[in-house]
Amino acid sequence: MENLYKEYDDLLPKSILDEIKEKVPSSISQTRLKKILEASHKEWNESRVDPGECVGLVSAESIGEPGTQMTLNTFHFAGVAEMNVTMGLPRIIEILDGRSHISTPMMEIYLKKSHSKGTDIRKIAQSVKESRLKDILSGISINVAENTISLELNNEGMKELDLIPSKVAAILGKSIKGWNIKNERESITLKARSKDESINEIYKMKEKIKEIYVGGVKGINQVLPVKRDDEFVILTFGTNLKEILKLDFVDHSRLRTNDIHEIRNVLGIEAARQAIINEVYKVIENQGLNVDIRHIMLVADTMCTTGNIKGITRYGVVSDKSSVLARASFETPVKHIISASLSGEIDPLKSVVENVMINQQVPIGTGVIKLMMQSKKELKSSDKKD
Amino acid sequence: MVTDVYLNGKFTGTVDEAEEFVEKVVTERRKGKITNNLNIHFDKKGQGIYIDVSKGRTRRPLIVVKEGKSLLTEKHIKQLEKGEISWSDLVNQGIIEYLDALEEENAYVAFFEHELTPEHTHLEVSPIDILGLCTSLVPYGNFNQSTRLNAGSKNQKQALGFYAANFNVRMDMDVNLLHTPQVPIVRTIMHEISNYAKHPAGQNIVVAIMSHGGYNMEDAVVLNKSSVERGLARSTYYRPAIAEELRYSGGLIDEICIPDKEVKGYKSEKDYRLLNEDGIIYPEAVVQEGDVLIGKTSPPRFLSSMDEYNLASSTRRESSVGMKHGQKGIIDFVLITENEEGNKLVQVKIRDQRIPEIGDKFTSRHGQKGVVALIVPQGDMPFTSSGIIPDLIFSPHGIPSRMTISHLIELIGGKVGALSGRYINGTTFSAEPEELLRKELLRHGFRENGTEVMYDGITGKKILAKIYVGSIYYLKLKHMVANKLHSRARGPIQLLTRQPTEGRAKEGGLRLGEMEKDTFVAHGAAMLLKERFDSDKTVVPVCEGCGLVAIYDEFKNRSFCPICGENVTISNVEMSYAFKLFLDEMKSLGVYPKLNLKSKY
Known part of the structure; x- marks a missing residue:
C-alpha cells in the first residue's frame, strides 16, 4: 500500500494524496487503489493549465465581462439601519486599484463567548468608538471677562466611557499647554496663563478642545451593535485593526476589516492577499454573478508579489512591466517613452503587447513552443570534440 | 413678511403681500393690461417672486380655470367653428394663457375637463399637448x-x-x-x-x-x-455629383472638358466614354462604379518660377468627378450654372431605383x-x-x-x-x-x-x-443595405502607415480591434494573430552596428548603413510598417531607437 502511494509522491500534490488516503477505506485492494490513483492522476493532469495558456488575459476578461453587467444593477439600502458600505463596481475598482484610503472602511468585531450575549453590548460598543471631548460635554462657554473656558461635563456620557472629571482633566492637561485647568465636581474651567490672550485665540482653543481624544479606539467613528444568529456583533465605521486586536473581549480569530492596506501592515502580505480574494469574491457573489475564484486569486497574486500591495494601475503593476512599449501602450505613453529614452532602457520584447506592436510572434500559446535543431555543421564540430 | 422680487433674474425690489401681488399681476395680465408675454412665479419656500419677460423661454398654452370651471365654454367653441373668433382672441380675452416652466410650478393643471376641482387653476387644451409632433403621429x-x-x-x-x-x-x-x-x-x-x-x-x-x-x-x-x-416600398435614391472650375493664383483655372491623354493621372478611354463634347455626361446614361461623370483637369500643383520656362512639366492634372466605390445609377439631369464667385459650376443628379431586398x-x-x-x-x-x-x-x-x-x-x-x-x-x-x-x-x-x-x-x-x-x-427606413454592404480582401492602403484604409467609401478594411485581438491571444493562436496583422508587414534592412534602419541599393544589389558604411553586417528584419514609422518618429524627436538583433532560433 505505502509503496503505491510513494510512487505517486511526485505525480500528485500532497494535499490530494492525503485526501485519497483519508477517504479510501483501509480494506481496499491493491488493484483498486491503483485504479483510483491512476484516475486521480489523469484528472489532475487534465485540470492543469496548459503550457503557454494565457491565464492573465483570460482572468482579465473573466472578471471584466461580468463587470460590465454590474454597473447597471447596484442595490441601494435607502433608510435601512445597516451601514452604507460601498459595494458593486466601485468597490471592485477600489480594491484592484490598491487604494490606501477606501471610501467606507468598516470592521466586524465578533466578541468572545462571555461578552457576546448582549447584556452589556451597548457599553462595549461605546468603549470601542473613538470619543472626543465634545461627546461627553453638555455645555461649553467662554467667559470673556476672565479669559476662561468652562466645560460642563455630561455624567451619562462619562459613565459609558468609564471616565470621571479628574481623569478628563488629566487628559486635558496632557494635550494642552499654557492653560491652567481647574477641576470642579461636574465642570472644568480652563484659564489662560498669559493674560493678554485675545478672544480670537480663546475661541480657537475652544474649538480645539472639543476635538480632543478622550477614549475608545482611534479611527472608529461609528459603532452599530447587530444581532447575528445567537450572538451580538459590533459593526464599525472606520477601522483600526491594530488597536482592536489588543482588546481582550474581542474574538481575534473572527475579526474582520475591509481595509486591505491595514491588513497588510498588521498581519502581513499573505493575509492581505487572502483579504483581496475575499473582498472581490464577496462583491461578485453579492451581485449574483459567477466568476471562478482562481481568476481573482491570480489578480491578488500579481498585486501582492512584491510584498507590498500594488494596484492594477499605471502607478502599480503596470509600472513594473519590463517592456517600454507595453507600458507606453497603457495610459500616459509620452511619459514612459521620455523616461525610457533618457535612461537608455532596453526593451526585451518578451511579452504580448510589444510583440503585437512590432508584428512579431507573440510568446503565448503556440508562440511559446520552439523547435530546436542542430545544423549539420554543428553536428560535425561536436563529433570532432568527442 | 417682505418678499424679494426679481425681474429677469435681477433683484428689483420687495413686496409686502406676496400672494396678493402675484394674483394681481396675473389678473392684470389676463385683462390685457400687462403684456401676455410676462410670466410670474412665486417661490413659497425660498420666498421670492420671479417675473420673466426675457426671450428664449419655452411656454405652452393652457385654458384658465376659475372655481373649478373652465373659462372656455361651448359658446367659444361654436364661435371658433364659425370662424367668428380666433385663437389670439382667446389669448387676449384671458381664456387661454401661456405659462413658462417657472409659472407652471404654481399651476395645478387638469388633464380632462371632467377631472376639474375647485383647486385646479388650469386645464390642458388637449391631452395630446404632452407629445411632440412626431410622437403624436403614433396612433393609440x-x-x-x-x-x-x-x-x-x-x-x-x-x-x-x-x-x-x-x-x-x-x-x-x-x-x-x-x-x-x-x-x-x-x-x-x-x-x-x-x-x-x-x-x-x-x-x-x-x-x-x-x-x-x-x-x-x-x-x-x-x-x-x-x-x-x-411596387411595395419601392423608392428612388438621388445624389448629386458636383464639379467647379476653381481659380488658382497666377490666372490658372480648372477646365471642365474631356481630359487629354497627356494629362497626368489619365484614367482610360473607357472611363470617359459617357462624356459629351463639353466634358459632361448626358442625361439618362447608365453609370457604374468608376465611370466619370464630369471630366475636369486642373493646372499643375507646384508651379515655381523655374517651371514657367519648363514646358515639359506644364502638363495638367486629371481631377474628374466620378462614381464612387459601390455606386450605380442613371443620370437624372445635368445642371450648368455659375456660383457666387463667378466660377462655372456643374451639378449632375444621379438616380437609383431601390427595390426592397x-x-x-x-x-x-x-x-x-x-x-x-x-x-x-x-x-x-x-x-x-x-x-x-x-x-x-x-x-x-x-x-x-x-x-x-x-x-x-x-x-x-x-x-x-x-x-x-x-x-x-x-x-x-x-x-x-x-x-x-x-x-x-x-x-x-x-x-x-x-x-x-x-x-x-x-x-x-x-x-x-x-x-x-x-x-x-x-x-x-432610409437605412438600406445597398448603401452599407461592404467587404474587402485586398484594397487600398494608407500612405503614412501602409495599413488598410478605413470606411466603405474608401473600400476600407474591417478592423480587427483590441478586443478581437484578445480572443486570439486567449486561444493561444499566436501564428494566426501574427498573420492577421501582416497587412502592413515590411522587411527592413537593419545595421547591426548602430541598430538603425539601413539602406538597400537595388542597382548594386547590396545594403549599406548611412552611418557605419558598408563594412557592417546588415540583416533583414520583418516588422510592421507602423513600427518602422514609430522608429522614424522617435528619431525625429531626437531619440535613438537602437535595435539589438539576435537570432530568433
Whole structure:
C-alpha cells in the first residue's frame, strides 16, 4: 500500500494524496487503489493549465465581462439601519486599484463567548468608538471677562466611557499647554496663563478642545451593535485593526476589516492577499454573478508579489512591466517613452503587447513552443570534440 | 413678511403681500393690461417672486380655470367653428394663457375637463399637448410605454416619403423618394393638422403576426415577393455629383472638358466614354462604379518660377468627378450654372431605383423596426380562407417584451378601416375605442378578435393556430443595405502607415480591434494573430552596428548603413510598417531607437 502511494509522491500534490488516503477505506485492494490513483492522476493532469495558456488575459476578461453587467444593477439600502458600505463596481475598482484610503472602511468585531450575549453590548460598543471631548460635554462657554473656558461635563456620557472629571482633566492637561485647568465636581474651567490672550485665540482653543481624544479606539467613528444568529456583533465605521486586536473581549480569530492596506501592515502580505480574494469574491457573489475564484486569486497574486500591495494601475503593476512599449501602450505613453529614452532602457520584447506592436510572434500559446535543431555543421564540430 | 422680487433674474425690489401681488399681476395680465408675454412665479419656500419677460423661454398654452370651471365654454367653441373668433382672441380675452416652466410650478393643471376641482387653476387644451409632433403621429399612443413612443417617433423621422413636391428640380444630398406613398388608414388628429396627406411617408400593407420558418426571428420581417414586384416600398435614391472650375493664383483655372491623354493621372478611354463634347455626361446614361461623370483637369500643383520656362512639366492634372466605390445609377439631369464667385459650376443628379431586398429596414409607427430577412414567392406565403395573402409577416415574439399594444390595435383598426372604407381616428387619449372597432369587424363577417384561419402556402395545410392578421401602416427606413454592404480582401492602403484604409467609401478594411485581438491571444493562436496583422508587414534592412534602419541599393544589389558604411553586417528584419514609422518618429524627436538583433532560433 505505502509503496503505491510513494510512487505517486511526485505525480500528485500532497494535499490530494492525503485526501485519497483519508477517504479510501483501509480494506481496499491493491488493484483498486491503483485504479483510483491512476484516475486521480489523469484528472489532475487534465485540470492543469496548459503550457503557454494565457491565464492573465483570460482572468482579465473573466472578471471584466461580468463587470460590465454590474454597473447597471447596484442595490441601494435607502433608510435601512445597516451601514452604507460601498459595494458593486466601485468597490471592485477600489480594491484592484490598491487604494490606501477606501471610501467606507468598516470592521466586524465578533466578541468572545462571555461578552457576546448582549447584556452589556451597548457599553462595549461605546468603549470601542473613538470619543472626543465634545461627546461627553453638555455645555461649553467662554467667559470673556476672565479669559476662561468652562466645560460642563455630561455624567451619562462619562459613565459609558468609564471616565470621571479628574481623569478628563488629566487628559486635558496632557494635550494642552499654557492653560491652567481647574477641576470642579461636574465642570472644568480652563484659564489662560498669559493674560493678554485675545478672544480670537480663546475661541480657537475652544474649538480645539472639543476635538480632543478622550477614549475608545482611534479611527472608529461609528459603532452599530447587530444581532447575528445567537450572538451580538459590533459593526464599525472606520477601522483600526491594530488597536482592536489588543482588546481582550474581542474574538481575534473572527475579526474582520475591509481595509486591505491595514491588513497588510498588521498581519502581513499573505493575509492581505487572502483579504483581496475575499473582498472581490464577496462583491461578485453579492451581485449574483459567477466568476471562478482562481481568476481573482491570480489578480491578488500579481498585486501582492512584491510584498507590498500594488494596484492594477499605471502607478502599480503596470509600472513594473519590463517592456517600454507595453507600458507606453497603457495610459500616459509620452511619459514612459521620455523616461525610457533618457535612461537608455532596453526593451526585451518578451511579452504580448510589444510583440503585437512590432508584428512579431507573440510568446503565448503556440508562440511559446520552439523547435530546436542542430545544423549539420554543428553536428560535425561536436563529433570532432568527442 | 417682505418678499424679494426679481425681474429677469435681477433683484428689483420687495413686496409686502406676496400672494396678493402675484394674483394681481396675473389678473392684470389676463385683462390685457400687462403684456401676455410676462410670466410670474412665486417661490413659497425660498420666498421670492420671479417675473420673466426675457426671450428664449419655452411656454405652452393652457385654458384658465376659475372655481373649478373652465373659462372656455361651448359658446367659444361654436364661435371658433364659425370662424367668428380666433385663437389670439382667446389669448387676449384671458381664456387661454401661456405659462413658462417657472409659472407652471404654481399651476395645478387638469388633464380632462371632467377631472376639474375647485383647486385646479388650469386645464390642458388637449391631452395630446404632452407629445411632440412626431410622437403624436403614433396612433393609440396612450396604450404604449413611453420608451416605445420615443422609438416610434424616432423611426418616423427616418422614413422615406414624399419630402417635397419640387423634388425633381432640387439638388439635395442623399435623398430618398417613396414611389407610391399612401395616407395611413389609422390616423391621428396630427395627420390633419400637419397636412400629412401632402407629404405621406408609408404604405398600408397587410400584416400577419406569425412565425415563418424562423426567418422572422430576432425582429426580422418576411416580405411577399409578388408585393415587392407590384411596387411595395419601392423608392428612388438621388445624389448629386458636383464639379467647379476653381481659380488658382497666377490666372490658372480648372477646365471642365474631356481630359487629354497627356494629362497626368489619365484614367482610360473607357472611363470617359459617357462624356459629351463639353466634358459632361448626358442625361439618362447608365453609370457604374468608376465611370466619370464630369471630366475636369486642373493646372499643375507646384508651379515655381523655374517651371514657367519648363514646358515639359506644364502638363495638367486629371481631377474628374466620378462614381464612387459601390455606386450605380442613371443620370437624372445635368445642371450648368455659375456660383457666387463667378466660377462655372456643374451639378449632375444621379438616380437609383431601390427595390426592397434582404437587409432593408422597415418599421411600423410603434417602434417595431425590423430588417427584411426573406422575400417569399407569393405561392409560398400563407393565405387566409378568403384568399388574402399578407405583404409582410411580423414575429409575435416582438410583442410581449416591448408591450406595444398600439401596434396590435392599429392592426385591427387598419382592417376595419379598409373594410369600411373610412379612416380610423387613433389620436392618443381620444381614439375610437377598441371595442367599437371589434364590433364593426364582427359586422363585416370577421372574427371579433381579428384572427383568421390561415393555410400554409407550401403544403396547403390548415395552420392550427388562428392568425392575427390585418392592415398596418408600414414605413421604409432610409437605412438600406445597398448603401452599407461592404467587404474587402485586398484594397487600398494608407500612405503614412501602409495599413488598410478605413470606411466603405474608401473600400476600407474591417478592423480587427483590441478586443478581437484578445480572443486570439486567449486561444493561444499566436501564428494566426501574427498573420492577421501582416497587412502592413515590411522587411527592413537593419545595421547591426548602430541598430538603425539601413539602406538597400537595388542597382548594386547590396545594403549599406548611412552611418557605419558598408563594412557592417546588415540583416533583414520583418516588422510592421507602423513600427518602422514609430522608429522614424522617435528619431525625429531626437531619440535613438537602437535595435539589438539576435537570432530568433
